[in-house]
Amino acid sequence: MRAVENHIAASFGAFENVLHEAESPDIHIDLCMVPPTEDRPYWTLVTMGMGAYRMNIPRELAAYHLERAELAICLPPEWKLDPASLREERWYWPVRLLKSLARLPISEDTWLGWGHTTDNQEPFAPGTDLCAAILVAPPQLEDGQERCTLPGGETVNFYQVIPLYRSELNYKLAHDADTLLNRMDWVSFVVDPARPDATTVDPPAWDHPVLDDAQMHLESIHEKALLVDEVAVFNHMAIYLRWCIEHGLMSTVFAEDYAAVIHRLREDPAHTDLRGFIRDKLAGQLLLNFFSPEGAAFSAFYYAGEDPSYPEDIDAHALDYFGPERYVSEEFQNEAYLFVPYDEAYYQAMAQVIQSRWDRWAQEIASDAALSGSSN
Structure with missing residues (x-):
């Protein structure tokens, strides 16, 4: 015993x-x-x-x-x-x-x-x-x-x-x-007595299940002969994935398949580098079905959206980090985001931005639900 x-x-x-x-x-x-x-x-x-x-x-x-x-x-x-x-x-x-x-x-x-x-x-x-x-x-x-x-x-x-x-x-x-x-891959293992029935409610279906693909960013490095480590193409993807993991927005299947990585991240987030994980285990891609229904809905709104837009927020951070003159320099060739140092400060800065976008999205969802309820 x-x-x-x-x-x-x-x-x-x-x-x-x-x-x-x-x-x-x-x-x-x-x-x-x-x-x-x-x-x-x-x-x-x-x-x-x-x-x-x-x-x-x-x-x-x-x-x-x-x-x-x-x-x-x-x-x-x-x-x-x-x-x-x-x-x-x-x-x-x-x-x-x-x-x-x-x-x-x-x-x-x-x-x-x-x-x-x-x-x-x-x-x-x-x-x-x-x-x-x-x-x-x-x-x-x-x-x-x-x-x-x-x-x-x-x-x-x-x-x-x-x-x-x-x-x-x-x-x-x-x-x-x-x-x-x-x-049931979107159903949490934490009991919810009122959760949706997996046989009557389908997970969200999306026309474009690929949120991001590192290959596209690698092509920019090669075509422009940028002097930056290729692992940098995973920087912004790793930041977003970490934030979603830390906020419980991954699907049950993802959580089961990569439980060891998630545990390691929770134990020591500042020293758990998800860039290699995305490259080696996720084929360099972020897919919508990696996320729970709520996480996928938010990602479709934000990562794949136009206003706000996660890629645009990443670019805005690079502009703020390097300043306007260097941001548009020949050194970066419109790819300044690849040159931002991947460290805890970068993550924390972007985590605040993502959180603000999440809060806005959640408020809009709540407002829409309230309006829908009042009209019935």
Whole structure:
């Protein structure tokens, strides 16, 4: 148990409070309560004790060491987890869900693993239509952290619990887990009792999914024989990507695929250079489908927009940095933005600009929604 406790603290985050089980019909299952932090602004509840039971794994899967498991669920930072609030089902249901799932392999002589779904038959609580769940790899962990090796050599596997709607469960049963998760790639792993249904609301579709392509900027360097390191073409792209990651605007698939990079950025943002990541892992491109629906909508408005325009804001910063005379000099040949030093000061300056553009956009969205509501 100590090995599992240490692994939870090292992987999911430090915790002081544990929701102890007063009575246990079989194995003893506690819940580690990892509080929200700046890097991970959400609660994480992780079972501790489910792994004491060896699940009945199919013989053909024995080589994968799936017999032991623990479960996690993430909740918004405002979720109430004090003893008084947990007497109300609207706050308690994620706890109940974890405990019922943790005991399912015992009561049903079965096993749980990636892509498995369970059906609660009815909504988990008043105020939500979520009524089922799917297990996935914890997207917030780095590679390898989803497994804990016990002192005796056995493995405990950690899975993230994502609550589902009835139609999402049916969609998975009609297709498969991968197909459902692809459709849900914009759904956050943090529970939202009122989130849109992934089977009835499509992610935004865009005519031009490529926001930016480094190849275009590289061509300018080559054609104009600019005396600048080619990695500079990724400077402005890395700044925008970092800001969006730090503000939780990436799609679930992106967050899962690049969890290690995101974790590294959150741990040490000033020393995490995303330029090589964009070049090597993202093929030098920023695509709209890297972002959540909200992030994609903002990016279409700002990065690919005309007023305001992220590229124009980058140019304006270069003008301010170098001054008017040097900005238009033969040295830069209308590409001054490539010569701005890529450092923390550059990021912080542009982060303020992006934030102001975000605030304007969010205000316009809110105003439009208010007008729409008043007209109905």
